[in-house]
Amino acid sequence: MIPAIALIVGLIIGLVLDPSVPVWMQPYLPIAVIAALDAVFGAIRAVLDGIFDDKVFVISFLSNVVVAALIVFIGDQLGVGSQLSTGVVVVLGIRIFSNVASIRRHLFHA
Amino acid sequence: MSVGTGKRPRDASMSLINELLERPIDPGYAAAAQRRAREGASTAPRPSSGLVVVTLLVIGLVFGVSARTLGARETERSAARADLIEQIEARQDRADANAARVSELQSEVALAQEQILRDTAGPAAAGITSDLLSTVGAVPVQGPGLVITVDDAPFDESTDPAARNEGRVLSRDLQIVVNALWAAGAEAIDVNGQRLTSRSAIRFAGEAILVNYRPLPRPYVIRAIGDPDRLESQFTAGDGGAYLKALSDNFGIRANVLTEEEITMDSASALRVENAAPRPAGAEQ
Numbered sequence: 001m002i003p004a005i006a007l008i009v010g011l012i013i014g015l016v017l018d019p020s021v022p023v024w025m026q027p028y029l030p031i032a033v034i035a036a037l038d039a040v041f042g043a044i045r046a047v048l049d050g051i052f053d054d055k056v057f058v059i060s061f062l063s064n065v066v067v068a069a070l071i072v073f074i075g076d077q078l079g080v081g082s083q084l085s086t087g088v089v090v091v092l093g094i095r096i097f098s099n100v101a102s103i104r105r106h107l108f109h110a
Numbered sequence: 111m112s113v114g115t116g117k118r119p120r121d122a123s124m125s126l127i128n129e130l131l132e133r134p135i136d137p138g139y140a141a142a143a144q145r146r147a148r149e150g151a152s153t154a155p156r157p158s159s160g161l162v163v164v165t166l167l168v169i170g171l172v173f174g175v176s177a178r179t180l181g182a183r184e185t186e187r188s189a190a191r192a193d194l195i196e197q198i199e200a201r202q203d204r205a206d207a208n209a210a211r212v213s214e215l216q217s218e219v220a221l222a223q224e225q226i227l228r229d230t231a232g233p234a235a236a237g238i239t240s241d242l243l244s245t246v247g248a249v250p251v252q253g254p255g256l257v258i259t260v261d262d263a264p265f266d267e268s269t270d271p272a273a274r275n276e277g278r279v280l281s282r283d284l285q286i287v288v289n290a291l292w293a294a295g296a297e298a299i300d301v302n303g304q305r306l307t308s309r310s311a312i313r314f315a316g317e318a319i320l321v322n323y324r325p326l327p328r329p330y331v332i333r334a335i336g337d338p339d340r341l342e343s344q345f346t347a348g349d350g351g352a353y354l355k356a357l358s359d360n361f362g363i364r365a366n367v368l369t370e371e372e373i374t375m376d377s378a379s380a381l382r383v384e385n386a387a388p389r390p391a392g393a394e395q
Contacts, residue, residue, distance in 0.1 A: 003166045010167040014174015021179045029176045036169045042139070051143035054159040060138055061165055 007040075027076070028069045031088055035064035038092045041099040048106040068092070213250070216377050220249045244298060247307035247378035251298045253335040255373045256342055258287060260354070261329035263362030277361050279330060281314040283353070284321075287332055288312065290350025294341050296334035298375055302326045305378040322378070329364075338369040 021029065039061035046052040068088045075084030220243050228236040243249045263277025284301065291299055299306045304321040306312075311320070318325035334341060345351055346367065354365040 003162055006163040006166040007170040010170020010172075011174045012170075013167075014171045014176075015178060016174075018178045019175060021175060026179060026183075029172075029179060032172050033176045036172050040166075040169060046139040049139070051139045053139055053142040053146075054162045056138040056142045058161050058165045061169065 027081070027085075028072060031068045031072050031085060032065050034089055034092045034096075035068045036061065038095050038099075039064055041096050041103065045099045045102050045106075048103060064092070213377055217249055247298065247305045250375060250377050251335055252372065252374045253297070254338045254369070254371050255296070255333060255335040256291070256338060256345065257368045257370050257373070258291075258332040258334075258345075258354075259329050259364075259366040259368075260284070260287065260332065261364045263364065277363060279319070279328065279363055281312050281319045283357060283363070284312050284319060284330060284332070286353050287350050290345055290348055290353070291332065291334040291341070294334075294336070294344035294348060294350065296336045296341060298335045299332065300375050301330060301332050303376065305375055307378045310378070333370070333373050333375065335373050335375065338371075342367065342369055 039057065042060060043052060043057045046057070071084050071088055072081060075081035220240070223243075224236050224240055227239050240249070244251045260279050260283065262279055263274075265274045265277060269277075288299055288301070288306065301312070301321045304310070304324055304326070306321070310322050313320050315325065319330065320326070351367075354363075354367075357363040358365055
């Protein structure tokens with residue numbers, strides 16, 4: 001319950017404060033969102049599986065964001081930024097889908 | 111994996127996809143659970159630790175900031191787009207209004223000219239000048255005449271591109287038809303509303319036919335003012351009719367010749383004075 005409240009509080013703070021994101025960081029925002037979604041759904045699944053671990057969660061979120069940002073950054077430097085972004089989105093997207101499917105099986109037994 | 115076991119899954123080469131689909135959960139969770147089990151520690155999940163709360167706060171922040179930033183970018187773009195569309199429409203309206211004003215002023219000028227000529231040089235000269243003005247396309251004209259509609263050969267998705275190209279009306283076709291109409295005694299001609307003058311060009315630019323430097327959409331409607339009976343008989347009997355017939359027989363280009371009781375043509379909008387000199391003082395009229 002507390003973690004869900006923390007998520008919502010963070011969301012509201014972001015929406016209300018509306019901090020200006022520097023232009024150079026803007027290409028990384030969508031990737032960060034996808035990586036964060038992946039970490040959240042992975043965590044929910046782990047909770048339902050009964051194997052949640054706080055350290056693993058924090059590290060998986062941080063490493064997801066860092067690696068995704070790194071891939072996009074290197075891609076931008078090599079001139080294949082959009083292709084590599086697509087790769088990141090595809091891989092994380094498949095993971096999100098599978099995790100959500102697993103959560104659905106846990107919750108609805110269907 | 112040793113050769114000969116025969117147990118190798120057929121899709122073993124697609125390890126990435128297998129990994130993603132069968133073990134999408136972060137392997138870290140499973141590993142941590144195993145380690146805890148090995149060490150005999152409690153396997154109960156601890157989802158409410160401070161670290162988790164802070165991380166979720168950060169994740170929420172990322173979502174919120176992204177929603178703000180990316181959403182705002184989209185609205186900025188659409189606002190700029192709407193602004194541009196508005197500008198284009200406003201300018202188009204202004205251009206149309208100006209074109210209407212131009213032709214209004216042109217007919218005013220023509221009237222005034224005729225008036226002056228009638229006052230100073232007599233009705234005969236005025237008649238000659240007004241004939242000249244309608245011949246060069248400086249004034250709107252009305253009268254009976256001939257309407258020729260020319261269109262590309264009919265085609266659909268199954269027509270192959272080469273045949274489609276052959277069935278296209280070319281600028282050359284329009285030139286020949288127009289010249290045949292002049293030869294048949296047309297007094298004024300326009301193509302899709304573009305009045306032809308002695309300085310008009312019918313030419314190709316890419317795929318489009320340009321008349322007076324304006325691209326025309328098909329079908330091409332060529333209207334000629336003149337004695338309808340004479341125009342029709344001379345045109346169909348002459349080169350023009352034969353040419354249109356050859357076009358429709360060989361390439362399937364559609365052509366349609368009609369006589370019309372009343373045709374109204376605008377004046378040419380691109381006319382301007384190139385050569386003018388003041389009359390020497392004291393010269394006889």
